[in-house]
Amino acid sequence: MRDVVVIGSGISGLSTAFRLKKLGYDVVVYEKDDEIGGNIKTLSESGYTFELGPQTVLADEEVMEFFREVGVEPIVANPSSKNRYIYRRGKLIPLPLSPISFLFSPLLSFSAKFKVLREPWAPPPVKNEESVADFVRRRLGQEFLDYVVAPFISGVYAGDPENLSVRYATKKVYALEQEFGSLIKGALKKKSLGPGGRLISFEGGLFTLIEKLAEGLEIKKENVVLRIRRKEDRFVLDTREGKVDTRALVVSSPAYTASYLLKDLSWSASLEFDRIDYVPVVVVNVGVKKGSVPDGFGVLIPRKEGKRILGIIFSSKLFPGKAPEGRELLTIYLGGATDREVIELSEERILELVEKELKEVLGVEGIEFSHVKKWKRAIPQYILGYGKYLDLAREMEEVHKGLFLTGNYLSGISVADCIRFSKKTAERVAGFLG
Ligand SMILES: Cc1cc2nc3c(=O)[nH]c(=O)nc-3n(C[C@H](O)[C@H](O)[C@H](O)COP(=O)(O)OP(=O)(O)OC[C@H]3O[C@@H](n4cnc5c(N)ncnc54)[C@H](O)[C@@H]3O)c2cc1C
Structure with missing residues (x-):
């Protein structure tokens, strides 16, 4: 009998x-799978080192401390990564970094800026739970939603702000309204609106973290868990290589897998978790000649601009060694909640439209290297009413002592969220095992 089995x-x-x-x-x-790491996958081909899943981790002090414990040395992104662009009317407009530059920025119209300045006097919500879109329209206006918030929601969730819950998808922003009654007042008091931390990766990419974590662990690859049953004070798992008994069980697979794994413990929980929507994302890495890519993190493209690309990360500008001499690596995202069909296109068709839009947006021509990764179920959507899934997970753990549920559909979707949540999960498992 094992102390703990972790699934995933x-x-x-x-x-x-x-x-x-x-x-x-x-x-x-x-x-x-035959590979570890889940969404975290780094490849090296033709002199390029590129990510198929997450690109960077926004690491706060707690996450940095975790890296020290693991023994991996993070590389902080080039300082120019603070420059981000929004594509509007055929141009890359730098996202304003200060209130003064915001007032003079061509990103928003005069009336949109005026609406933002009136934010501290925004009316209270009329609904019990608001979508991100309703919240932003009420406090900051439609244009701010279209040209600032919606592109960021695409960049993080590949999501649709009309469906995502402000309370669960953008917790920190929601908390500012709750605590200070205004985002501007709250941001001034806290000295920031966004999540703090340093943008990092590792020598060799994010997979280096996975390799380092795996070093001292017993991991059974290509060994799917098919079924979980409860027997007295333990769990019995059917795995590809046979049965295994464990006192504590951590299920860290995506919700759609947790759904079938939990079937014998609770039919209703199983059905509910299966309803969590994971949107598709296509990630295209391309190598181009050095020259026309500006310094910075990348560009987000508002849906209103009529392109299929959601955003482009200037990957080789962020960390050294991503592209061979004289070349740049760009990572392009398509799909998400507002363009699910893109996943059905052939790789050739995807590359054609990437080539066309790269030329329109960045003036970049001549793709010399490319790699397409299709994620059919990429990112869970924290939609309106999402609290019921979080409550359900806690109820399952209450009823089935020794069962612990984790994963990005419960912890928050960033890699940093997953790492912070793992501390709480490990403490709770240790509390149970004694
Ligand atoms: C395209 C993309 C870009 C992203 N960009 C960023 C970014 O830049 N920064 C950021 O912070 N986050 C980003 N994210 C989000 C982040 O990468 C994920 O939220 C996080 O990696 C999820 O980790 P996880 O362990 O919860 O789940 P997963 O990575 O999905 O791992 C679950 C594991 O469980 C395994 N599994 C499933 N079922 C079973 C079973 N029955 N038996 C055994 N094993 C099983 C799976 O094979 C998988 O390995 C991105 C995600 C995607 C998809």
Whole structure:
């Protein structure tokens, strides 16, 4: 009998397993694929080193401390990464970095700026739970939604602000209204509106973190868990290589897999988790000649501008060694909640439209290298009413002592969220095991 079985070797599972192992427990990780890391995948081809999933981690002090414990050295992104662009009317407009530059920026019209200045006097919400779009329209106006918030929601969730819950998808912004009654007042008091931290990666890309985490862990790859049953004070798992008994069980697979795994424990929970929407995302990495890519993090393209690309990250500008001499690496995102059909297109068609839009947006021509990755179920959507899934997870854990649910559909979707949540999960597992 094992102390703990962890299902899934994504960042949620591995960081929880790492912490538990460090506390002295006997831990084994089961992974269905022949590769570990889940969404975190770095490839090296033709002199380019590129990410198929997350590009960077926004690491606060707690996450930096975790990297020190793991023994990996983060590389902080080039300082020019603070420059981000929004594409509007055929131009790249720098996202204003200060209130003064905001007032003089061509990004928004005069009336949109005026609406933003009136934000502290915005009316209170009329609904119990608001969508991100309703919240932003009420406080900052439609243009701010279209040209600032919606592109950011695309960049983080590949989501639709009309459906996402402000309370669950943009917790920090929601908290500012709750605490200060105004985003501007709150941001001035806290000295920031966005999530703080440093943008990092590692030598060799984000997969270096996965490799380092895996070093001291027992991981059973290509070993899918098919079924979980409860027997007295333990769980019995059917895995590809046979049965395994464990006192504690951490399920860190996506919600749609947790759904079938939890079927024998609760039919209703299983049905509910299966309803969580994961939107598709297509990630295209391209290599182009150096020259026309500006310094900065990248550009977000508002849906209103009629392009299919959601955003482009200037990857080789962020970290050294991503592209060969004289070349740039760009990472392009398409799809999401507002363009699900793109996943059905052939790779050739995707590359054609990427080539066309890269020329229109950045003036970049002549793709010399390309790689297309299709994520059919990429990112869970924290939609209106999402609280019921979080409550359900806690109820399941209450009823089935020794069961712990984690993963980006519960912790928050960033890699940093998954790492922070793993601390809480490991502490709760340790509290249970004693
Ligand atoms: C395209 C893309 C870009 C992103 N960009 C960023 C970014 O720039 N910055 C950022 O912070 N975040 C980003 N994210 C989000 C972040 O990468 C994810 O939220 C995070 O990596 C999810 O980790 P996880 O461990 O919760 O889940 P996953 O990575 O999905 O891991 C779950 C694991 O469980 C395994 N599994 C499933 N079922 C079973 C089973 N029955 N038995 C055994 N194993 C099983 C799976 O194979 C998988 O390995 C991005 C995500 C995507 C898809």
